[in-house]
Amino acid sequence: MKTSFVAVLIIIMALNTVRPINCDLIASMSSYRLYQTTRQCEDGPPNGFVCIGCEALAVCIKRNDRWETIPVEVCDKNNGFVCNVIEGACSNKTGPCNPINNGTFSCTSVGIFPDPYDCQLYHICLVNNNNIVSSPVECRDGSAFNPITGDCSLNINSDVCLDYGFTCTKPGDMGPWKFNPNIFYVCKADDDGSERVIYPELYKCDPNEVFVEDKCVSKDVTTTEATTEMTSDWTSETTSEQTSTITPPPSIVCTRPGVYPDPQSCLHYYYCNSQLQSERFKCPEGTFFDRLYLACLIGSC
Template sequence: METRKLLNCILIVFAAVIKTNLCDVCEIKGWGFHCDGCSKMVYCIKPIGADWITEEIGQCDENKNLYCNELYKNCSSTKNCSSNDVTEVDLVFNCKNEGIFPNPYDCKTYFICSKDSKSSSLSKDYIKCPDGYAFNPMSNLCNERYDNNELCKRQYKCNAVYDIAAWPTNNNIFYVCKEGRFGVSNEKFLYPELYSCEPDKIFDNQLQKCASEDEIIATTTNQNNESTATPTPSPTECLKGGIFEDPNNCRGYIYCTFQLRKILKLCPNNSHFNKTLSACVPGSEC
């Protein structure tokens, strides 16, 4: 009898911390940190072949004017929540030109920006990957498993307004850091605004602009002529973040994360890795 009471108590405590399908927050918003109302912070998990699990990770004290904030993934003095919560996606992603773009905050989703047929303005389509998969900006497909995927770690660094850099996993895309404000107290935050280069160009971090292969090669050649330094070889281990040639596979490339973890990747079918552009380009020749 005492054992049954103890077991019931354990189950009650466990159920208070982890619940399934809590108000359908996880079914609506998917994996990761979310606000369930204005005070409750939850984390959504979906094991393969199982229902969504909603884990409560904290409460914000509304009596002290603290509210759940999905942008900061914590409590904040800014109240931007309601029964129909506005997500950070709605707050900080705007289409700047046509193309397919990763969601900077959620690897399970992406955006298609296209010209509206009735006007010259850009329309934004918000697309979710199938359960368990993440969007791969290099292939523009949801062909990466979500679990522990490096693509799902933050891909941008915004330290100051107008910082600019290529998107690490597809340098045909680049981002410019902008300052935004939201909420009744006008809190400031930095966010990446995404753009794409012309199809035959990539964003070069050294030139700080979109450039063609010929332009990049010419610049690199001039720099090599002016310097006695030898070119950086493909890494046997990661010393810095970036994308590098795989010397053992012309279709492959090495993705070094910001945490200096080395990951071997493959270009999509009928393409190969161009070490000058640090990108997958059409054609099977190596």
């Protein structure tokens, strides 16, 4: 009798086995290094959602002082749907799980650019063998990239993680980057034969300029309402440390475009644009500027 009961119990368990969600992050990797950029509950996820790989959308629940992820939607990857935190759903829109050009960021000039789809990722565009190449840098521990300061000084509940910085409805659309109008975008189309995707390509105005309508203008010009509004938005996210600083940091003399170490601080570096004007940037917390690689590397000076 006991043997029969065990046999029946095994059969019932087999019939009620739930097929697990495939959470193999390695299969979801791209140039964006998704296995590292997947949001974690401990970071305080934007919109309350996290992605389990690229295959499922989940919510975060804290129980017994431990965070748990509860899947709420499994994405139909066969039809091009993947997890998208900003959308708060499985989506076929371009994003970290569905990158354009296989996740390769297109550098239009030397400098630092936000990633259009991942608020925890930014790109340092450097000259290498007469070509401008992108070096991706990821913000860690729930921090997000600040397009104003050029470092990871925001958190993932900031506006940069809750909304896109661009609006692309058709090729040729353009505008200032929502979170820093010194950066602007031009919308382009890509057709791989099966799908037509419209995406933004990022550019930069000169350091003292903002993008208005279809041109870069001095940010000191406030003769139009649009310029005044954007300049206000641009300065509103600067930190109290920046606004309270009276003496500006030292600058360097640019002899050619590129990225250069700060002679007085291993935590800072300079970017010289095509007009040979310099901007000073700070490496993300927990990193330092390496003079050999000309990039912010994990570690200390």
